[in-house]
Amino acid sequence: MNIRGVIFDKDGTLFDFQSTWGIWTAQILVRIAGSDGVLLGQLARALGYDTEARRVQPGSVIVAGTPMEIAAVIHGYMPAMSQTQIFDWLNKEAETAPQVLVTDLHRLTAELRRINLGLCVMTNDAENPARAHLASVEALDLFDFVIGSDSGFGAKPDAAPLLALADKMDIPAAACVMVGDSTHDLRAGRAAGMRVVAVLTGLAEVAELAPLADAVLPDVSYLPAWISAQNS
Incomplete structure (x- = not known):
């Protein structure tokens, strides 16, 4: 799929x-x-x-x-x-924590939209700070939905918040990919029946992430190419 x-x-x-x-x-x-x-x-x-x-x-x-x-x-x-x-x-x-982006989110999301993808954020942070962080870098409107651990759907590593977002996007879970830097992210994605991609811009290293992931990328800027290859 x-x-x-x-x-x-x-x-x-x-x-x-x-x-x-x-x-x-x-x-x-x-x-x-x-x-x-x-x-x-x-x-x-x-x-x-x-x-x-x-x-x-x-x-x-x-x-x-x-x-x-x-x-x-x-x-x-x-x-x-x-x-x-x-x-x-x-x-x-x-809400006022300094935010340092890994990559240009406008460019990244534009590349992903060109291949007709729905885009969401699920964080174990609370929803209001998460929205404030994205807004502070003018990126909040780049995503279809943003939820946190206090949004009523639970928190990772549970699958429930990811399944809720798939439902909101009206996309089958099997047609979604969860992208994260921790084992919590990967376990949640796998439990939801999604493909899972790890990135190395958090604290976990390849040896910890690779056994749980379909792919380990240096950062999210590599994601459009990986998804295009999966869909080809």
Whole structure:
């Protein structure tokens, strides 16, 4: 079956992960811990963040976790705030996180539209920050639908949010491809009966992604050529 729809992950796929969330996490840690170096170090370890390198580490909850899961970790160090309050605060802070694109999304989506593909984004981030991030680079209108982990369809690695997007596009799941940088993305796509493509602009490496993927690409700019080859 030819590919007719593409569902993109956001962070680490459309946006470079460390350039965005490495900087953001450092800012969040300082806002929580202030001058308390011990608290900052404890929270950094809990979140999987290397304060010296200023980099999120592989396996961190920040990589593929939902904002509520991140809030649950932080709540252990901020008991004066409820988990829901921390969740709301994180989402507000995330809306202004610096965004560094992996490639020119206008050019990429134009190439994909030329071969008549539906285009969506499904992120384990919350929907409002996701929309804000895409809007900040004038890319929100390039996609048919954008949903997050709080949009009512669940979160990856569950298949449900991907199946919901296939339904919204009116395209069979088997005619869609899920593109992402983490094993959560690939497992969700496979569970949904989609083809799955991994990209290397997140934290996971080839050895981790290749066993789960139909293809591993350097970044999403290589996707139009790969889809054209599959459909030929």
